[in-house]
Amino acid sequence: MRDNIERISAEAAMQRARRNDLRRYPAPDRDAERLYPLASPEVRPGFTIARSDTVYAIGSCFARNVEKALAEAGLRVLSREFDLGEIGASLEDGANFFNKYSIHSVVNELRWAFERATFPGAALLYPLGGNRHVDAQLGMARLDFDIDTILAFRHRYLDALAQVREADVIVLTLGYVETWFDRHLGLYLNVAPPQQAIKADPERFEFRVLSYRDVLAGLEELHALLVRHRTKPLKMLVTVSPVPLLSTFRDMDVLVANAYSKSVQRAALDEFVLGREGVDYFPSYEFVTLSNPAVAWSRADFRHVSQDVITRIMESVLSRYVPAGGDDGRDAAAGDGGGDGGGEGADSGVAGGSGALARGGLLSTLRMLAKLERFEDMLTRIDENRALADGNPDALLFEAMAQRRLERHELAYDALHKARDLAPDRAEILERMIVQCRPMRRLHMARALLAEHEAAFPDRAEFRARLGWLGVAG
Secondary structure: OOOOOOOOOHHHHHHHHHHOOOOOOOEOOEOHHHOOOOOOOOOOOOOOOOOOOEEEEEEOOHHHHHHHHHHHOOOEEHHHOOOOHHHHHHOOOHHHHHEOOOHHHHHHHHHHHHOHHHOOHHHHEEEEEOOEEEEOOOOOOOEOOOHHHHHHHHHHHHHHHHHHHOOOEEEEEEOOOEEEEEOOOOEEEOOOOOHHHHHHOOOOEEEEEOOHHHHHHHHHHHHHHHHHHOOOOOOEEEEEOOOOOOOOOOOOOHHHHHHHHHHHHHHHHHHHHOOOOOEEEOOHHHHHHOOOHHHHEOOOOOOOEOHHHHHHHHHHHHHHHOOHHHOOOOOOOOOOOOOOOOOOOOOOOOOOOOOOOOHHHHHHHHHHHHHOOOHHHHHHHHHHOHHHHHOOHHHHHHHHHHHHHOOOHHHHHHHHHHHHHHOOOOHHHHHHHHHHHHHHOOHHHHHHHHHHHHHHOOOOHHHHHOOHHHOOOO
């Protein structure tokens, strides 16, 4: 471990600062859009990702969000391609087995996957009586099967994890530093051992809070495993999950415990990636935690990240790491200024920033801005992506909504008209056109559209019955 994670001359530091357009923290009158409502931390890629590259995501539950977003963006995600057989089917959601909440639980599984002789086998299972067991590396699920069936499943699971060896890109998300340690096995566990096991042998288990050195040592061990067992060049994105602790086992406020948990891992990652070829930090944590909470979190629980924010994060990854045109990028420049990530103008995928967006990112941005009632900002994003918006009826519906809320009724109607041309089979578009005629005082147009509605959508009589203001029978 270094005494300093970086040491350069004063002159070099001053020169670098002068070149850095993003060195000053945003203020209300300068770069405010980079922070609120949707934070947009910038990255400078050290490698490129081809559209044909395969991806394996591992780590905390946020890794599952990453997988989903990347798969929807058209990349092949190997960590979603698994069949866990009878046990996985019995538990309905086998993907939860892949959640690894600390760096040590990630290292455990990959070591066992690559070096199968190190797998502890049945010793890893805590009996609950009868044919019921818990494997604390696999979450809290009770495994109602005999040991031989569980072990066969366990090797099948490790086979799925071993695909990390073949993936072109690895995404690692670190979760927590509150961990449990089995002294008999000399092993950090993924989750707390069952109460029955603790009561049966109180001295066997310890609760441990990882230090900076612990986290960094785990990252170094993980990197050594990957380099030793892979033949492909390493391309690895690492980040800290923004999902906070649900609760703490420490004697302190969970808010304070969570701040330590995230910050110590974030600090360790800075040292881990520095000067390490093929490993980049990506600021998913900062994207979420610096954004307006009203749009950052879903379910109104302050813990689960909004899918719209995740979509924007992953679009930012792709816009930075995948070369324009989707080619393989093997000739693209890498390093500190590599890819297309540097400078003020490179904001095509930034959450909250301006510039061209992919379809999913545009709709996600519009949904978030609508939630915040930032209607002018919605229209700005649409204008910046006019060709995309004009080819997407959902984007045009957002445009119509924003124009209507700003009382620009003619423009709202024009957007609805374009949306109907694209999707004439969607009843709600025609219905919004009819309703939009009211503030425009165009009752004759509304009646004509209503006749079209009755002919095209005869089963939508309930909508027509609500139009008493038109002076026509339902």
